[in-house]
Amino acid sequence: MPEPRRRKKSTEEYVRQAEKYESRGRFEDAIECLLMAVKTSDDKAPLYLRLAHLYRSQRKVDQAIVAVKRALRIKPDDIEARDLLLEMLLELGRFDDAIKEAKELLKVSPRSLSARDVLSVAYLQKGMLDKALQVTNELIRLDPLAPENHFKKAVLYQQQGDIGSAIQEFSRVLEMQPDEEMAQDAIEAIETLDNYQIRHIVMLAAEDYVFRAKLIRDPEAAALERGFYLSFAGMTALRQIQFEELPEIWSEWKQRFYH
Known part of the structure; x- marks a missing residue:
């Protein structure tokens, strides 16, 4: 007597089985069930997206990218799928692809x-600082209250060597009351930039008596005249320096280390 034919599982049954396997940590089995669900489904895009998330959770990013691209071929306006694709491309350091796909997302979702x-991250990684700054300004225009955007702008200014603008942006970040980690990073960045400038100011003042005389009279004006921009804390530190005694100290320092 012939054996009865097995009833084919439905898409929903494969999906439920995949969820059970995933909850038990049997990820390969969960993936196999989802692949079977794709074969039986008329609505494949969300299943490909679930597969992409599952592949990514197992650090199979290349396979995750293949899955999410299949979802996008079916449903090109899926914002979640496009965001996931961008995250993974950045993870892999595929910055050219990330730029291309980010521009595609902007066609679907202009804001x-x-x-x-x-785009700002990818341009920065490729050394395209002007483009990164342009995109970051767009971010600030669309979301002006997000301190992380101002932090990015500060970093870009720092990369460009525009120390004054970097300090202004880092200071703006602190005014926006960011989380503790970002606030500490901003404080450390400002301190580093201040110290860098103060060292240069001292070296210039030691060799240039006209500049030194101006610093004695008005440190802030003298520093600004030479293109230095210090934070409030940095300017306070600059005012504490006894520039009148600098020539003697500098002479002793050079004698000690160069003779």
Whole structure:
């Protein structure tokens, strides 16, 4: 007597089985069930997206990218899928691809913050600082109260060597009351930039008596005249320096280390 034919599982049954396997840590089995669900489903895009998330959770990013691209071929306006793709491209350091896909997302969602966020990171990594700054300014225009955007702008100014603008942006970050980690990073960045400038000011003042005389009279005006921009704390530190005694100290220092 012939054996009865097995009933084919439905898409929903494969999905439920995949969820059970995933909850038990049997991820390969969960992936197999989702692949079977794709074969039986008329609505494949969300299943490919679930597969992409599952592959990514197992650090199979290349396979995750293949899955999410299949989802996008079916449903090109899926914002979640496009955001996931961008995150993974950045993870892999595929910055050219990330830029291309971010621009595609902007066609679908012109006000997308995530697309601009990815563009700013990718441009920075490629050394395209002007473009990164342009995109970051767009982020600030669309989301002016986000301190992380001002922090990015400060970093870009620092990369460009515009120390004054970097300090201004880092200071603006602190005014926006960011989380503790970002606040500490901003404080440390300002301190580093202040110290860098103060060392240069002292070296110039030791060799240039006209500049030194101006610093004695009005440290802030003298520093600004030479293109230095210090934070409030930095300017306070500059005012504590006894520039009148600098020539003797500098002479002793050079004698000690160069003779």
